[in-house]
Amino acid sequence: MKLMPHVYQVAGVSLSHAYDAAAYLIEGTEGLYLLDCGTPDGFEAIIGNIQKLQFAPEDIRAVYGTHGHYDHVGAAVLFKQKYGCSLCLHEEDVRQVEEADPVKTTAEILYGRAFPPCQVDRRLADGDTVEFGNGIAMEVLHTPGHTPGSVCFALDCAGYAFLVAGDTVWGGFSRQIGSDEARWRESLEKLTRRHFDGYTFGHIGANVVADADARLAEAKRQFATYYNPWFKPMKETFRYN
Ligand SMILES: [Fe+2]
Numbered sequence: 039m040k041l042m043p044h045v046y047q048v049a050g051v052s053l054s055h056a057y058d059a060a061a062y063l064i065e066g067t068e069g070l071y072l073l074d075c076g077t078p079d080g081f082e083a084i085i086g087n088i089q090k091l092q093f094a095p096e097d098i099r100a101v102y103g104t105h106g107h108y109d110h111v112g113a114a115v116l117f118k119q120k121y122g123c124s125l126c127l128h129e130e131d132v133r134q135v136e137e138a139d140p141v142k143t144t145a146e147i148l149y150g151r152a153f154p155p156c157q158v159d160r161r162l163a164d165g166d167t168v169e170f171g172n173g174i175a176m177e178v179l180h181t182p183g184h185t186p187g188s189v190c191f192a193l194d195c196a197g198y199a200f201l202v203a204g205d206t207v208w209g210g211f212s213r214q215i216g217s218d219e220a221r222w223r224e225s226l227e228k229l230t231r232r233h234f235d236g237y238t239f240g241h242i243g244a245n246v247v248a249d250a251d252a253r254l255a256e257a258k259r260q261f262a263t264y265y266n267p268w269f270k271p272m273k274e275t276f277r278y279n
Contacts, residue, residue, distance in 0.1 A: 039244050040091070042195050044172040048072075048087040052243050055080030057149055057272060059109040059240040062202060063088060064193075067171025069099035072123075073191055073202050074240070077112040078154060084113070098123045102162070102176075104204025105188040106131030107215075108145035108153055110240060115156035124159035128180060131187025132158045141214050142185075148272050162189055181229065183222020184209035190229065201229070201237035201250060207257045208239055219262065226258040 039047045041062075047053060049061035058076035061084065070093055076084050088095050098121050103111040106127060114125045114135070127135060138155035140146035145153035164180035173196035181190045184205040191202040206225055211217040234250035247253050 039087075041246055042198060042200070044170075044174055045193070045195055045200070046091055047238075047244050048091070049074070049076035049080055049084045050242070050244060053087060054083040057109055057112075057151075058084070059107075059205070060238060060242055061110075062238075063091070063093065064170050064174055064176075065093070065172060066099075066174065070095075070097045071099055071168075071170060072101045072117070074104050074110040074204065075101045075113045075117055077109055077149070077151070078116055079112075079151070081113045081116050095121055100124045100126055100160075102168075102178075102191065103127040103131075103135075104190065104202065104206075104240065105185045106135040106143055107185065107205070108143050108149055108151060110204065111135060111156070112143070112145065112151070112153060115154045118156065125156055126160040126162050127158045128178075128187035128189050129161045129163070130182065131185055132161065142216065144215060147214065164189075179228065181206040181225035183218055183225045184211070184215075186216045186218070186221075188225070192232070192234070199233060199235045199250075200246070201234040201254075203229070203237055203239040203254075205240045207237070207254065208241065211262075223258075223261060226254075226261055230254050230258050 044065040046063040049058040058080040061074040064071040134142035138153040143153040145151045166178040168176040175194045177192040179190045193200040236246040237250040
């Protein structure tokens with residue numbers, strides 16, 4: 039699904055698998071890049087989505103992960119094995135992904151899955167910049183809180199300021215995964231000091247939120263209103279009686 043020139047959404051609840059967080063494909067001049075990459079459960083559907091857009095998955099050069107959770111980077115090892123791309127992640131979430139921590143990656147506690155361990159090829163740091171070509175540039179913003187190594191991606195898409203927020207906006211809070219309220223509040227301050235034309239977050243449908251500054255300010259105001267939204271793991275079903 040095309041969001042803007044050279045930027046596509048290829049994963050998410052309505053696009054690939056119920057377990058997948060939203061993932062985005064950037065068409066650079068030297069190849070393709072993913073911002074998050076969904077779960078192994080959604081892997082085949084995500085590949086199908088990329089092919090339906092007339093792109094070749096073999097051209098994927100790198101996966102940039104917003105953080106080390108199953109729904110965001112669980113499929114990274116499959117992309118690496120099949121297409122030889124690299125995984126880029128913030129230092130503070132590297133260990134849980136390389137060691138397949140069943141709790142910190144949320145794989146077992148939320149999804150009842152084993153996290154497929156994956157070597158991280160490049161550590162992301164706050165302020166890193168990437169030039170994709172085709173008028174698209176990206177800045178990495180370290181935004182800890184949901185997890186210690188959570189980052190957001192601030193994209194400049196030919197003058198359109200687009201934020202890929204991962205779970206830093208509307209993500210779940212749990213001390214089991216290293217969530218930290220004080221760091222998270224600082225991260226939301228950091229985001230709301232900047233201007234964005236549009237933004238998206240991990241658990242959104244196939245959408246870009248167009249009034250980004252107002253909605254990010256609202257997310258900051260409402261932070262901790264639903265302090266523990268993980269009422270149940272995804273692997274369980276609600277009982278209504
Ligand atoms: Fe998460």
